[in-house]
Amino acid sequence: MTLRILIVTAVAAEADSVARGLPSDGPGGPDGPDGPDELPLPGGYPLRRHHRTGSVVDVLVGGVGPAAVAAATATALAALASGGETYDLVVSAGIAGGFTPHAPIGSVVVSDAIVSADLGAQTPDGYLTVEELGFGRSSHPVAASLTGRISDALTRGEQRHTVAPVLTVSTVTGTAERAAELAARHPGAAAEAMEGFGVAEAAAAHGVPVVEIRAVSNAVGPRDRAAWRIGEALDALRSTFQLLSQTVLVEPAP
Known part of the structure; x- marks a missing residue:
């Protein structure tokens, strides 16, 4: 069984x-000497396909903000479905x-819920x-x-992390007052x-975890x-996916 992520x-x-966290696992790497496949999607979204032993991992640059990335993700899901296949897991990273x-x-934060923090309405009595x-949902x-x-994989790899809700916002927080409001x-x-x-x-919408x-x-x-420590965070992102590439990204869910 080949996992598709x-x-x-x-x-x-x-x-x-x-991508740097998805190391080769054979001579020359299963991606071959030229690296991963470049697969432009409809709409011009860039997608790189990494062929792993036991899995195929597609890495998509979807754009900034919930609307842009929803369109990109839906395009990738539909493109694979048009060939009669489905992804086993989608990861927002x-x-x-x-x-x-x-x-x-x-x-690193691993979501136990993915929450739209500002999808709702302000009223005189609060948010x-x-x-x-009665219009939909704001949490997955x-x-x-x-x-x-x-x-478990991150713990074994000694990567500091917590499992908790991750909030999605359209405007990044820039004040202590807004941070306190969201935390409350x-x-x-x-x-x-x-x-x-x-x-x-x-x-x-596609029924994929x-x-x-x-x-x-x-x-x-x-x-x-x-x-800000963007370089440090990108290093943690790389090491996280290096750990997951040996476990979660190659092993079917039980």
């Missing part, structure tokens, strides 16, 4: 870090802001979720069996990014670019 990032730097103290810089408005739970397998509304949330919910919506994995580059709150 789709990993979706926002930008090329994230995709490159993920990249760097993110971490909520203090749950997710320090350089650590209402889209569920409370992730199976504990999947997060457990990922967490979503207790236990460990990270904030801009794409996970869009990826999850597309995956759910989804998880979000984020390496923390900065603290959620006031924007202090001098304190």
